[in-house]
Amino acid sequence: MTVVSNSSPLITLGRSGYLDLLPKLFGRIHVPTEVFIEVTVLGVGRPGSQAVRGANWIEVHPAINPSLLDSTCRQHSLGKGEVATVLLSRALPADLAVIDERSARKFARTQGVTVMGCLGIIETSFRRGLVPDLRVAYQDLLNANIRIDEGLLSASLASFGLPPL
Numbered sequence: 001m002t003v004v005s006n007s008s009p010l011i012t013l014g015r016s017g018y019l020d021l022l023p024k025l026f027g028r029i030h031v032p033t034e035v036f037i038e039v040t041v042l043g044v045g046r047p048g049s050q051a052v053r054g055a056n057w058i059e060v061h062p063a064i065n066p067s068l069l070d071s072t073c074r075q076h077s078l079g080k081g082e083v084a085t086v087l088l089s090r091a092l093p094a095d096l097a098v099i100d101e102r103s104a105r106k107f108a109r110t111q112g113v114t115v116m117g118c119l120g121i122i123e124t125s126f127r128r129g130l131v132p133d134l135r136v137a138y139q140d141l142l143n144a145n146i147r148i149d150e151g152l153l154s155a156s157l158a159s160f161g162l163p164p165l
Contacts, residue, residue, distance in 0.1 A: 001095045003029050003096045003097070004032075004096075004097045005097070005099075007039050007081045008100040008101060009117065010031070010048060011039060011047075012048075014051050014052060015145075016146060021122070024130050025121065025128070028059055029057060030092060040053040047144070063084060064088060078103060078104055090111055096114050098115070098118075099116075100117045125137075134157060134162060
């Protein structure tokens with residue numbers, strides 16, 4: 001399965017201690033250079049940055065078309081990492097793009113890209129037995145100060161027949 005990731009899922013999963021779920025689920029993860037720089041250079045010293053830099057399961061790809069990247073960013077009011085993730089997803093082509101931001105997910109879908117966010121990664125990992133306790137995983141996200149709608153977490157837990165946080 002070919003999977004491309006944006007920066008926020010790498011950061012979120014790294015900060016909360018769940019970055020290793022990506023290679024366990026998908027093997028190799030592809031990221032555009034813009035995402036790698038955002039996480040490992042601009043985010044140096046932040047949680048997850050070093051883990052991403054040292055991850056041998058991450059394959060970094062150069063920008064496909066810098067002028068298209070710039071014009072698409074302006075047209076859709078999205079960051080370079082988000083747009084580069086979608087463009088790389090289309091170019092490979094990827095089976096899945098891991099993107100958390102709502103506007104970037106919407107843009108990806110308009111481009112025919114299938115998306116999943118961090119909650120989907122954690123839910124899938126729970127279903128496969130890689131995350132033994134979904135409630136603990138969600139609490140770990142909150143403890144890592146990840147900005148996430150607690151209503152989404154409660155709805156996810158309810159879908160598995162689990163009590164809310």
